[in-house]
Amino acid sequence: MTKRIISLITLVLLCxxxxxxxxxHTDDSSYIYDYWSSAxxxxxxxxxxxxxNSDSVEGLTLGSVDxxxxxGDKIYIADAASNAVDVLDTNFNLVKQIKIIxxxxxxxxxxxxxxxxxxxxxxxxVFANDRxxxxxxxxxxRIFVLDINAVDETGENSYPMSMVINKPDNMVGSTEFIPSKxxxxxxxxxxxxxKNSTEGIIELNTDGSFSxxxxxxxxxxxxxxxxxxxxxxxxxxxxxxxxxxxxxxxxETDSDGFVYAVTTDTASEEMAxxxxxxxxxxxxxxxxxxxxxxxxxxxxxxxxxxxxDVAVSDYGVYALLDTSxxxxxxxxxxxxxxxxxxxxxxxxxxxxxxxxxxxxGNSLIVGDSKLASAxxxxxxxxxxxxxxxxxxxxxxxxxxxxxxxxxxxxxxxNYDHAYVSIGKNQLMRDNYKAAMDNFRxxxxxxxxxxxxxxxxxxxxxxxxxxxxIVFLAFVTWVLWTEIAYSRKQKKLEEL
Amino acid sequence: xxxxxxxxxxxxxYVIFHPFDGFxxxxxxxxxxxxxxxxxxxxxxxxxxVKYQYTGFIMNDxxxxxxxxxxxxxxxxxxxxxxxxxNWSVTAIFxxxxxxxxxxxxxxxxxxxxxxxxAVVVLFSNVVTAEEAAILSAISVAGSVFFAFLVFAGLxxxxxxxxxxxxxxxxxxFVAAIIIIFLAILxxxxxxxxxxxxxxxxxxxxxxx
Numbered sequence: 003m004t005k006r007i008i009s010l011i012t013l014v015l016l017c018x019x020x021x022x023x024x025x026x027h028t029d030d031s032s033y034i035y036d037y038w039s040s041a042x043x044x045x046x047x048x049x050x051x052x053x054x055n056s057d058s059v060e061g062l063t064l065g066s067v068d069x070x071x072x073x074g075d076k077i078y079i080a081d082a083a084s085n086a087v088d089v090l091d092t093n094f095n096l097v098k099q100i101k102i103i104x105x106x107x108x109x110x111x112x113x114x115x116x117x118x119x120x121x122x123x124x125x126x127x128v129f130a131n132d133r134x135x136x137x138x139x140x141x142x143x144r145i146f147v148l149d150i151n152a153v154d155e156t157g158e159n160s161y162p163m164s165m166v167i168n169k170p171d172n173m174v175g176s177t178e179f180i181p182s183k184x185x186x187x188x189x190x191x192x193x194x195x196x197k198n199s200t201e202g203i204i205e206l207n208t209d210g211s212f213s214x215x216x217x218x219x220x221x222x223x224x225x226x227x228x229x230x231x232x233x234x235x236x237x238x239x240x241x242x243x244x245x246x247x248x249x250x251x252x253x254e255t256d257s258d259g260f261v262y263a264v265t266t267d268t269a270s271e272e273m274a275x276x277x278x279x280x281x282x283x284x285x286x287x288x289x290x291x292x293x294x295x296x297x298x299x300x301x302x303x304x305x306x307x308x309x310x311d312v313a314v315s316d317y318g319v320y321a322l323l324d325t326s327x328x329x330x331x332x333x334x335x336x337x338x339x340x341x342x343x344x345x346x347x348x349x350x351x352x353x354x355x356x357x358x359x360x361x362x363g364n365s366l367i368v369g370d371s372k373l374a375s376a377x378x379x380x381x382x383x384x385x386x387x388x389x390x391x392x393x394x395x396x397x398x399x400x401x402x403x404x405x406x407x408x409x410x411x412x413x414x415x416n417y418d419h420a421y422v423s424i425g426k427n428q429l430m431r432d433n434y435k436a437a438m439d440n441f442r443x444x445x446x447x448x449x450x451x452x453x454x455x456x457x458x459x460x461x462x463x464x465x466x467x468x469x470x471i472v473f474l475a476f477v478t479w480v481l482w483t484e485i486a487y488s489r490k491q492k493k494l495e496e497l
Numbered sequence: 498x499x500x501x502x503x504x505x506x507x508x509x510x511y512v513i514f515h516p517f518d519g520f521x522x523x524x525x526x527x528x529x530x531x532x533x534x535x536x537x538x539x540x541x542x543x544x545x546x547v548k549y550q551y552t553g554f555i556m557n558d559x560x561x562x563x564x565x566x567x568x569x570x571x572x573x574x575x576x577x578x579x580x581x582x583x584n585w586s587v588t589a590i591f592x593x594x595x596x597x598x599x600x601x602x603x604x605x606x607x608x609x610x611x612x613x614x615x616a617v618v619v620l621f622s623n624v625v626t627a628e629e630a631a632i633l634s635a636i637s638v639a640g641s642v643f644f645a646f647l648v649f650a651g652l653x654x655x656x657x658x659x660x661x662x663x664x665x666x667x668x669x670x671f672v673a674a675i676i677i678i679f680l681a682i683l684x685x686x687x688x689x690x691x692x693x694x695x696x697x698x699x700x701x702x703x704x705x706x
Contacts, residue, residue, distance in 0.1 A: 451555050454626055
């Protein structure tokens with residue numbers, strides 16, 4: 003009887019349990035590509051938490067959101083439609099709106115050449131580091147460098163101008179100096195993206211003088227075009243449409259001083275770049291698939307993800323913002339796809355015209371220019387685990403990462419690269435058998451081979467006597483046949 | 498029956514290492530055995546299935562979740578049958594003296610070393626690392642080369658061709674095979690169209706009256 007009562011109570015209690023996973027604002031499911039490039043269901047890693055727009059933030063008027071940047075405890079939003087840069091704190095309260103540039107004494111800066119006041123005109127890019135705030139004043143073809151630490155007498159940030167960068171006198175090439183996006187590396191080199199520039203990213207020195215064009219982007223070579231070009235005469239060639247190097251759309255720097263860039267040009271062979279100082283693409287591509295966002299569904303599918311912006315975290319996880327299907331793709335340092343979220347539409351968590359993306363801690367802010375809003379996405383329980391695992395792995399805490407990855411695969415068995423991560427940890431601990439199992443689950447043949455080599459060595463050591471006996475038997479057999487043969491020969495000779 | 502099969506199998510091992518003499522005996526002295534050839538071909542089809550599933554993880558790129566053993570079997574033996582048919586159709590026109598059964602015997606006998614070597618590769622692929630996998634690939638290629646040589650020699654003898662003619666005939670065989678596949682696809686597509694037309698016609702007819 004008591005058993006029955008207990009089971010009845012348990013049953014009633016079970017009816018009132020709630021799912022504890024934190025993903026209450028979303029019913030989306032995510033996907034991830036496996037070894038065979040087929041999209042498998044995955045758990046959603048990010049969910050919409052806050053919307054920043056004119057309605058939700060007091061005193062803020064946004065005409066569009068063209069760039070979002072987070073540095074320290076401030077969010078900077080470039081708004082080309084209202085000709086302003088808005089500064090918010092991390093609790094999403096408006097701190098300051100920058101429309102007019104003032105100097106350190108609080109006076110409005112006057113441009114020497116045109117004798118006009120320095121007013122922002124359609125700023126499309128903003129960047130901040132510990133010293134300066136950089137604003138790409140696109141409509142006026144200049145970049146403002148503002149002092150980020152200066153405060154006025156009330157103790158508020160006043161953002162006085164420390165430098166203005168007009169078109170450098172020593173600039174070469176045919177590119178017009180219309181800065182759209184700007185990024186600065188840890189050596190204070192300034193990287194400027196000009197819309198539709200085929201010459202690459204403009205690199206400026208700290209003082210604003212021209213240094214060089216940076217980064218090469220190669221267009222895809224079409225075999226048919228190549229054939230026709232090879233037989234065409236010079237006059238015919240002159241009439242053919244020229245193939246230009248695809249332009250970059252956005253630029254970002256990471257903490258190691260590497261420059262990330264993306265492009266929306268579908269003619270480009272690669273869509274995301276990580277440039278070293280020589281301007282070579284050193285993006286790590288050790289994932290299951292290429293870093294192209296959505297993979298083509300068939301051989302004839304020519305649709306491509308086009309990236310408007312890239313955001314790099316301190317631990318190498320980067321988010322690519324796709325404008326063809328309005329999705330966000332998260333990759334880790336090695337190029338493994340971590341998660342996908344967003345999409346086209348008017349519902350919560352979808353975008354209309356995404357323009358920019360930026361990390362705020364472990365949250366992502368996505369700016370949408372048409373909707374004139376910035377959306378803050380927080381990681382779900384699953385997403386937090388994924389990011390923690392990546393951070394630990396990047397910082398060398400492999401044991402911690404393995405624990406997190408084990409939790410990840412407990413939640414999501416489709417998450418193949420987590421198996422590899424666990425396997426690597428087991429391999430380092432010479433736990434070959436378990437490592438082999440995980441590499442098999444994660445379809446990593448290279449590491450499986452290493453683990454298998456170790457496992458096989460152990461087996462050979464353990465059962466060495468069998469191998470020894472087989473070998474000795476073989477040697478004996480060879481010797482015996484030789485002896486038997488020579489005896490036979492001797493007998494024949496004797497005859 | 499069994500004894501004959503065993504005897505012919507013993508002769509098969511001779512044929513493999515003495516292809517010209519061996520295939521001569523097979524062709525003109527009745528030492529070939531169609532049943533033995535068929536067994537080899539079926540074994541090869543079964544090996545294709547085994548290969549798909551049991552090749553070691555390091556050398557196996559097949560999506561096991563999408564495995565279909567019937568399709569694998571058919572695609573395993575189909576090319577050889579196609580080769581037989583197209584070679585027979587070509588050589589029947591160009592003075593080849595071999596009958597279809599001769600071509601079939603040559604091809605299936607020639608398959609034997611490839612069968613053995615591929616089986617060895619499947620077996621050992623489970624105990625090698627990625628670095629050693631190259632050796633197994635080499636063995637597999639060696640099997641294919643051996644097979645190609647045996648087919649070449651066998652067809653020379655069977656059709657009483659010189660080497661040069663034989664090369665030309667083999668090239669023609671591949672062309673013929675492509676034509677056969679093309680016609681087959683054309684036929685299937687046409688039948689499909691006709692069936693779908695009939696189906697639409699009947700549906701329309703039934704909906705209106």
